[in-house]
Amino acid sequence: MSQGAGGSGSLLLLAGLLSALGPSPTSSIHVYTQREVYGTVGSHVTLSCSFWSSEWISEDISITWHFQAEGSRDSTSIFHYAKGQPYIDDVGSFKERMEWVGNPHRKDGSIVIHNLDYTDNGTFTCDVKNPPDIVGKSSQVTLYVFEKVPTRYGVVLGSIIGGALLLVAVVVALVYLIRYCWLRRQAALQRRLSAMEKGKLQRSAKDASKRSRQAPVLYAMLDHSRGTKPVSEKKAKGAPGDSRKDKK
Amino acid sequence: MLLLLLGIIVLHVTVLVLLFVSTIVSQWLVNGGHTADLWQNCTSGSVFHCLTSSTNEWLQSVQAMMILSIIFSVLSLFLFFCQLFTLTKGGRFYVTGIFQILAGLCVMSAAAIFTVRHTDWHQASEDTSYGFAYILAWLAFPLALASGIVYVILRKRE
Numbered sequence: 001m002s003q004g005a006g007g008s009g010s011l012l013l014l015a016g017l018l019s020a021l022g023p024s025p026t027s028s029i030h031v032y033t034q035r036e037v038y039g040t041v042g043s044h045v046t047l048s049c050s051f052w053s054s055e056w057i058s059e060d061i062s063i064t065w066h067f068q069a070e071g072s073r074d075s076t077s078i079f080h081y082a083k084g085q086p087y088i089d090d091v092g093s094f095k096e097r098m099e100w101v102g103n104p105h106r107k108d109g110s111i112v113i114h115n116l117d118y119t120d121n122g123t124f125t126c127d128v129k130n131p132p133d134i135v136g137k138s139s140q141v142t143l144y145v146f147e148k149v150p151t152r153y154g155v156v157l158g159s160i161i162g163g164a165l166l167l168v169a170v171v172v173a174l175v176y177l178i179r180y181c182w183l184r185r186q187a188a189l190q191r192r193l194s195a196m197e198k199g200k201l202q203r204s205a206k207d208a209s210k211r212s213r214q215a216p217v218l219y220a221m222l223d224h225s226r227g228t229k230p231v232s233e234k235k236a237k238g239a240p241g242d243s244r245k246d247k248k
Numbered sequence: 249m250l251l252l253l254l255g256i257i258v259l260h261v262t263v264l265v266l267l268f269v270s271t272i273v274s275q276w277l278v279n280g281g282h283t284a285d286l287w288q289n290c291t292s293g294s295v296f297h298c299l300t301s302s303t304n305e306w307l308q309s310v311q312a313m314m315i316l317s318i319i320f321s322v323l324s325l326f327l328f329f330c331q332l333f334t335l336t337k338g339g340r341f342y343v344t345g346i347f348q349i350l351a352g353l354c355v356m357s358a359a360a361i362f363t364v365r366h367t368d369w370h371q372a373s374e375d376t377s378y379g380f381a382y383i384l385a386w387l388a389f390p391l392a393l394a395s396g397i398v399y400v401i402l403r404k405r406e
Contacts, residue, residue: 151303151305152303153303153308154308156305156308156309156312157308157309157312157315160308160309160312160313160316161312161316161319164312164316165316168320168350172343
């Protein structure tokens with residue numbers, strides 16, 4: 001009985017130990033780069049490479065960059081970092097154009113290529129190994145070198161539409177503002193008119209009809225307030241327009 | 249009065265339909281089994297597949313102008329109904345007319361830019377001809393202009 005208890009106890013201990021250990025994370029190294037990078041001739045471009053390792057970053061870490069030119073089938077090694085020392089290509093096509101800006105302890109393995117040329121079109125591969133964590137996929141970034149960087153699709157489209165709508169909105173707002181100020185001034189004028197006597201009113205109505213040549217709004221307002229007198233003026237002014245809309 | 253109103257609305261809706269069809273349908277340039285328009289180039293024949301058009305700036309400006317013309321025309325229709333009920337007696341449909349005229353001008357500039365610059369993104373061969381969507385766009389221009397002018401000279405009754 002005690003043996004059985006002891007056996008089951010040790011089994012329990014083993015089970016507990018195993019459950020504490022695993023599901024152990026897939027211990028591989030993950031490397032991340034951009035997919036595509038665009039650069040203009042003569043400028044510089046940063047090829048960024050970051051990685052994630054489940055192990056502590058040791059001094060044995062190694063970072064390598066390979067380059068495969070567009071249309072070619074071989075891949076040459078252009079950069080190597082090992083034992084805390086960066087080794088930059090000084091005999092190949094990137095001679096004196098490459099710069100190491102990475103920091104392995106910050107999990108960054110980026111390089112900068114200056115003075116781009118059309119021969120730099122191709123695929124760059126970043127590979128990081130952090131012993132004992134060495135299993136993992138490397139990551140690739142494709143470099144495109146242009147004469148000038150093409151604007152993204154939709155910039156011109158959006159700016160034309162946005163600009164036109166904005167312009168129209170501004171003009172409409174201005175027109176309504178001006179009309180609002182004009183209407184306020186006419187309302188004040190009307191108030192002054194109605195405060196005077198009827199005789200004086202008839203004289204000022206004649207003046208107002210002269211003003212109505214340039215002020216159609218005033219004509220409309222007098223039409224509302226007065227019954228008989230401005231109808232003749234309305235007929236005289238509105239005759240050409242009314243003849244068009246006569247058949248109803 | 250009702251007949252006139254109906255006629256004006258039918259004209260406006262016709263302009264709108266022309267604008268929509270010419271913007272959306274893929275028939276601006278026709279080349280044998282190959283059709284190209286503002287948004288995609290399609291090849292019919294044994295295999296039917298479509299590719300998006302190039303990202304040329306002039307093509308984008310043509311697209312923008314067509315979209316703007318549709319926006320202005322729809323806005324003009326909406327404003328017409330607004331002004332029908334809110335305008336004082338004897339007033340004119342200025343805002344409606346101006347937007348419709350703007351729509352017409354946009355269509356004209358879009359078609360003109362397309363005519364001048366379509367060789368930038370589409371190699372012209374001998375049997376490339378203009379499709380019916382292109383013709384509809386040119387048709388929409390005078391109709392939109394006429395519709396806008398009718399709105400401007402129209403006066404509201406009762």
